[in-house]
Amino acid sequence: MRVSVIGTGYVGSVTAACFAELGHEVICVDVDEKKVSMINAGKAPIWEEGLDELLKKHAEKRIIATSDYDYAVQRSDVSFICVGTPSDEKGNIDLSIVESAAVSLGEAMAKKDHYHVVVVKSTVVPQTTEKFVLPLLESYSGKKAGKDFGVAMNPEFLREGKAVYDFMHPDKIVVGAIDERTFFIVSELYRGLDCEVTHTRPTTAEMIKYANNALLATKISFANEMGNICKRMGIDTYAVMEEVGKDYRIAPYFLNSGAGFGGSCFPKDVRAIIGKAEELGCTPRLLRSVLDVNEEQPMGMVRLLNEKMDKLQGKRIAVLGLAFKNDTDDIRESRSIPVIAELLRQEALVTAYDPMAMEHMKKVFPDIAYCDSAAEALRDADACLLMTEWNQFRRLDKEFAAMERPLVIDGRHLIDPKELSVKIEYEGLCW
Template sequence: MKVSIIGSGYVGSVSAACFAELGHEVICIDIDEEKVRQINAGIPPIWEEGLGELMEKHAEKHLIATSDYDYAVQNTDVSFICVGTPSDEDGSIDLSIVKAASASLGKAIAKKDHYHTVVVKSTVVPETTEKVVLPIIEDYSGKKAGKDFGIAMNPEFLREGKAVYDFMHPDKIVVGAIDERSGFAVSELYRKLDCEVTHTNPRTAEMIKYVNNSFLATKISFANEVGNICKQLDIDTYEVMDAVGTDFRIERMFLNSGAGFGGSCFPKDVKALIGKAKIIGYEPELLKAVVSVNDRQPLKMVELLQEKLGELKGKRVAVLGLAFKNDTDDIRESRSIPVIAELLRLEADVVAYDPMAAESMQKVFGGIKYSNSAAEALKDAYGCLVMTEWDEFRELDSEFESMADRVVIDGRHMIKSKDINTKIDYDGICW
């Protein structure tokens, strides 16, 4: 099939490359000419494991990029909207980019003689596809949904760092369409994948995405709340969760206590669902608590450090890990951000290290020091906060000996060796 992808960010780039790998002809649409140039040269505009190889393999063969909506729509059968949906100041979803993409699609569809299917893949709150995207395309195209063009919602369930793998090995594919023709067109794109397609309506597909992420976020905040209690009772919360996780109704994943969740999905999606609930007159108390626990959790790292070091003013503190999770350079909603902000408020001398995300964090905190290695960051530091689950941090040992005062607060359950713990004043956030 012939597919166009609007937006070359995280979801758009991965979807484009993977659809090309599945044998489809793909055209990326992006208003950023630099991204267009990169994709046509086989260079991914973002870092994601395996993405570079796929882009290089298919560039200017099964995958091309353009800024011309008319060209892309005329030469494809299906268009995916994969643009960003950031949060407003109150946490509600900002649909301005989705609306702009829908308008541009509508103008292009107006010039097309054949049926065209529009698929929303951006994460949007329930009713967006039917009550926002559909009418905009109808208005700008002068055509009728279900008759002249199709509309569907196809949410993504991709983990950053493992997105290519997740796309090619999905545990679920959800297609919410307004008619059978649209649903069939989207389903056909995934025919080579070994996964059953769940067919539903657009608003249910939208809700499935939000519930999926909100439930995982709830498990994390629940684990952190339990971990905070366990720490006060001198109980190993990991031992507790290992046992609890054997219950098939609960399962062990996402029950690790730590500094909290971040990234481009969980914080934004939970807040967006809260915002949508409030619009329809419902107060989602549990979801609000999930966010509240997550907001407080990373600051406990600094509180533990203060308990051990006292006043932090002028003291060198090493922050290890800046990305919101390992295997990515993404710092969106990283738990390191509130931690560094609090350390700066307390006038600590902050030095940070991350194998991939330092450049991104420099745009947020330009005034702190950045090291080229964990060992360099630890040298002469009074305290160390481990914020991201990078494998290299598990190997740290003699590096701690160069610290001025060997206080280590572990936010990710990384420092486990008893031999190492005898060399440092070690404490975990929840253990």
Template structure:
């Protein structure tokens, strides 16, 4: 089948590449000419495991990119909207990118006679497709949704760093549609993927995405709260959660205590669901607590650091890990950001290392020192903060001897406390 993908961020690029890998003809559309040129040069505009290989196999064969909406709509039967829906100052989603995409799609559908299905993959609160997407496209195209063009909502459940694998090996596929034709057309695109496909209406599909992410975020904040309590009693929360996670009703996933969740999805989606709930007159206390605890959690690293050191001014603090999690260069909502901010405010000299995320963090902090190796980052430091669970950090041992003071605060259970040498002052965040 022939489809276009609007937006070449994390979701759009992976969606386009994987659909091409499944044998469909795909056109990527983006107003950013740099991204368009990168894709056409077989280079991924984002860091995702396996994505470069897929682009090399498919660009020029079944996949190409353009900034021309008219070309994309004219030559395809589906258009997937994968633009970002960032949070505004109040935590509600900013729909401007989505509205712009809908206007462009509607304008270019006006003179198209063949049936075309618009598929929303961007994360939007329930009823957005019905109340925003459809009216704009109908107005710009002069056509009626359901009879003259299809509309579907197909949420994504992709982990950054593992998005290609998750697309090709999903736990579930959810397809909401304005009518049965829209639903079944999109379902056919996934015929080569063997998994459960759930068919529902538009607003239910939108809600499934938010509840999915909000529940996972709740598990993280719950695990952190338990970790904080365990810390006060001298209990290793990882031993506790290992056993709790063996209960099939709970599972071990997202029970790792630490410095909190970040990234482009969990914080934004929970805040958006809170905003929608308040708009409806409901006070979502659990969800509000999830965000409140998550925002406070990274600062517990600072609390430990202050207890271990008489002062921060003039000290050298090493931050190992800048990405919000391992396997990505994404620093959005990274727990390292508020910590670095605090250290700089107190007059500390910050040295940082991350295998992928340093270039992105330079756009936030140009006044800290970035190093090319772990050894450089640790040399003469007064303290080391482990903020991301990169595998290479698990191997540090003799490198700690380069420090002036061998103080290590582990925010992600990167090191095994039982393996720490006697001369290392090690402190876990929740254990």
């Protein structure tokens, strides 16, 4: 089939590349000409494992990029809206980019004689597809949904860093379509994947995504709260949660205690569903607590540091890990950000290292010292904070010997001090 993908960020780039891998002809649309040029040259506009290889394989064969909506709509059967939905100042999602995409698609559809399907893949709160996107498409195309064009909501369930794998090996595929014709067309795109496609309403599909992410975030905050309690009693929270996770009703995933969750999805999505709930007159106490725990969790790193040191002023603190998680360069809502901000407030000297995310973090903290390796960041440091679960940090050992004081505060359960060849002062955040 012929597909156009609006937006070439994490979701759009992966969606485009994977549909091409499934044999479809794909046109990427982006207002950023730099991204357009990169995709046409077979280069990924963002880092994602396996994405560069797919774009190199299919560029100018099954994938092309343009900024021209008319060109894309005329030469495709289905358009996917994969643009960003950032949070506004109140925590509610900002639909301005979705609106712009829907308006441009509607205007392009007005010039097309044939049936077209528009699929919202951006994460949007329930009722957005049918009550916001659909009316815009009708208004600007002059056509009728269900008769002249189809509309669907098809949420993504991708992990950053593993998004290509997750797209090609899905646990579930949900299509919230307004009618059977639309569902059939969208489900055909996924025929090459070994997964049942569920047909539901757009509002249900939207809610499935929010419920999915809110539950995962809840598990993390629950594990962190248990970890904080275990820490006070000298109990190994990882031993506790390992056994808890063996219960088939619970499962072992997302039960690791640590510095909290970040990224572009969990914090934003929980805030958005809280905002929607309050708009409807509900009081989402549990979800608010999930965010409260997550906001407090990274500050525990600094509290432990303060307990171990008289003052942080003038002390050299190595922060290892800047991305919100391993295997990505994304720093959105990274737990390192509030930690570094607090260290600077206390006038500490911060040295930082991350294998992928330093260029992005330089835009947030331009004046801290960025190092070319973990060893360089640790040299002469008075303490080290482990913030991101990069595998290379698990292998650190003799590098700690170069520290002025080998004090290590571990926020991700990466180090076992008993297995090191050098002696360190070790504190786990929740263990």
